[in-house]
Amino acid sequence: MNIIITSLFGMESLVREDLSEIGYTKEQIKVTDGVITLTVPDDLLATAIARVNMWVRHGERVFFEVGSFTATTFEDFFDNTKALPWADFIPDKYCFTVNGYSRKSVLFGIPACQSLAKKAIAKSLCKAKGLGDDANVVEDKNIGEIRIQFGIVSDVVTMMIDTTGDGLHKRGYRPLTHEAPIRETLASAMVSLARFRPFGFEALVDPMCGSGTILIEAALKMVGAAPGRLRHFAYENIPYLGSDAYFNAYEEAKDLEDFSGCDDIYFYGSDIDSTAIYNANKNAEVAGVGKLISFHVGDVAKETPDALLKRTGFDRQLVLTNPPYGGRLLTLNDAEKLYKLLGSTYLTSEGFCKKGIRLSVISPDDSFEVATGFKADKRFKLYNGNIKCQLNSYFKMKK
Numbered sequence: 224m225n226i227i228i229t230s231l232f233g234m235e236s237l238v239r240e241d242l243s244e245i246g247y248t249k250e251q252i253k254v255t256d257g258v259i260t261l262t263v264p265d266d267l268l269a270t271a272i273a274r275v276n277m278w279v280r281h282g283e284r285v286f287f288e289v290g291s292f293t294a295t296t297f298e299d300f301f302d303n304t305k306a307l308p309w310a311d312f313i314p315d316k317y318c319f320t321v322n323g324y325s326r327k328s329v330l331f332g333i334p335a336c337q338s339l340a341k342k343a344i345a346k347s348l349c350k351a352k353g354l355g356d357d358a359n360v361v362e363d364k365n366i367g368e369i370r371i372q373f374g375i376v377s378d379v380v381t382m383m384i385d386t387t388g389d390g391l392h393k394r395g396y397r398p399l400t401h402e403a404p405i406r407e408t409l410a411s412a413m414v415s416l417a418r419f420r421p422f423g424f425e426a427l428v429d430p431m432c433g434s435g436t437i438l439i440e441a442a443l444k445m446v447g448a449a450p451g452r453l454r455h456f457a458y459e460n461i462p463y464l465g466s467d468a469y470f471n472a473y474e475e476a477k478d479l480e481d482f483s484g485c486d487d488i489y490f491y492g493s494d495i496d497s498t499a500i501y502n503a504n505k506n507a508e509v510a511g512v513g514k515l516i517s518f519h520v521g522d523v524a525k526e527t528p529d530a531l532l533k534r535t536g537f538d539r540q541l542v543l544t545n546p547p548y549g550g551r552l553l554t555l556n557d558a559e560k561l562y563k564l565l566g567s568t569y570l571t572s573e574g575f576c577k578k579g580i581r582l583s584v585i586s587p588d589d590s591f592e593v594a595t596g597f598k599a600d601k602r603f604k605l606y607n608g609n610i611k612c613q614l615n616s617y618f619k620m621k622k
Contacts, residue, residue: 224268225288226261226275227383233605234412235259237281245278258374260288272386272458273468277451277476280411280444283390286372286383294380295329297339304343304373304382310351312384314462318364319344323373330375340373340382367460386464388457395453396510397434404434405545407450409585409607411440416603416614417543417583421445421488425581426535428542430526432492435503435518437543442490442512449476453510485515489535493521523561527568528577541581542569545607548587559594562586566595574598575621582617591615 230238238259239252253260259282263271268287276285289312292303313319321340325331345360352358370385392408419427419441429437443450452473458464494500497520507513517534531540546565548558562584569582574597576582584591587610592598599615606612 224263224265226263226268226271227286227288227381228259228261228275228279228282229284229286230257230259230282231409231606232257233603234281234408237412237415238279240415241279241281242275245274269458269464269468270471272464273456273472274475276387276391276456276458277449277472279391280440280450281408281415283392283408284385284387285391286385286387289371289382289384291379291381293378294375295378297330297335300330300336300380301339301343303380304340305347307347307382308351309344309347312463313344313348313369314367316361316363317367317369318362319369319371321371321373323375325375326377328375328378330378330380336373336375340371344371369461370457384461386456386458386461389454391451393454394450394510396439397436397506405436405607407436407440409605410436410545411444411450412605413437413543413545413583413585413614414441414444416605417541417581417616419541419543423539424537425539425541426489426491426531426537428490428526428531428535428540429492429544430494430521430523430542431544431546432494432503432518433496433499433545435492435506435516437545438490438492438503438516439507439510439512442488442507442515443510445488445515446480446482446485446512448480448511452476452480488515489537490516491531491535492516492518493523493526494518495520495522524564524568528580532579538579539581540579541583543583545585548590558590562591562594565591566597570595570597570617571621573621574617575619576617578620583614585612585614587612589613589615 228238235254239254242252242261247261251262290307294300294303321337323333323336348360349358372383372385374381392406394407427441459466459469500518500520503518507516546561547553569577569580571577599617600619601616603614605614
């Protein structure tokens with residue numbers, strides 16, 4: 224069976240790392256744009272789905288594949304969809320919904336494909352039950368629901384069943400209380416791509432921390448806490464996957480958490496908005512890492528390298544942040560001023576890092592580089608929702 228994990232563009236390699244860290248081999252993993260496929264034995268499907276949902280930090284959703292085929296006409300699409308063994312995967316009287324997407328394909332009318340898929344699946348179920356073509360399928364959402372998704376890429380259709388429900392970025396520790404919060408999956412990606420090493424004698428600092436997501440994600444990773452341990456998933460209500468698989472994955476996650484040996488780790492966040500700091504503290508407490516992070520109300524202009532040294536007690540700081548930007552919370556001019564402030568605070572007039580500082584800032588495209596006038600030492604293309612962004616990493620110091 225193929226398990227399919229979707230991700231934002233630019234984060235595919237991180238999902239592959241997530242899978243490797245929980246024991247899957249490179250031979251089992253295939254990576255394409257926005258899609259990571261994990262192949263597992265049929266009898267381990269339920270276990271694998273539970274573990275992948277529990278442990279993948281950087282993916283968006285987890286599906287399993289019902290079947291795939293090539294289709295360039297609506298007739299091909301209908302007939303091949305109908306031929307799949309839907310009765311094996313949609314329990315009796317379960318409601319089923321169909322969504323989908325199309326890229327680089329002849330078939331691009333999504334509403335038409337959704338309608339055709341629904342009809343084809345209904346006819347497949349009727350045939351499996353020995354009913355006539357004109358029979359109706361009984362659906363009762365109170366009994367259960369199966370969410371089906373098709374993906375059409377270069378005329379190849381993949382039919383999948385959603386096992387996640389709410390997206391994986393919804394970890395369960397953060398209500399929607401902060402304006403324009405960063406997705407948890409993207410925050411985790413920033414921590415990984417900035418190469419923060421928890422036991423490397425370096426503090427992680429976010430001087431515009433908002434609801435604290437970047438620091439919380441870093442702390443959770445440090446203690447080995449599974450990102451899905453505070454929530455539930457759609458597959459738990461699917462009989463052939465079920466709650467037993469979830470319970471086993473949850474017990475494994477709890478056994479692997481390790482909050483010992485954290486005395487030398489320091490996470491520090493500040494924000495000029497006192498409400499944001501209140502929410503950040505609450506979120507960290509719910510996530511179980513409240514004691515590992517120090518949040519304070521403060522102006523980023525005052526969070527200088529010398530001030531951070533006094534705050535954290537570490538002579539090395541990784542400043543990692545997601546500042547507000549034009550079209551999101553600030554005007555373009557205000558965003559540019561903020562970028563210049565970050566540059567002058569943590570970089571020298573020649574564009575090198577000030578003593579003891581590494582700096583990583585996410586911004587739309589190259590807007591941070593343009594505002595500061597300094598090319599990043601390393602760049603990573605990422606997406607914040609539908610906004611194309613760049614993680615600008617500075618780590619070189621003047622010799």
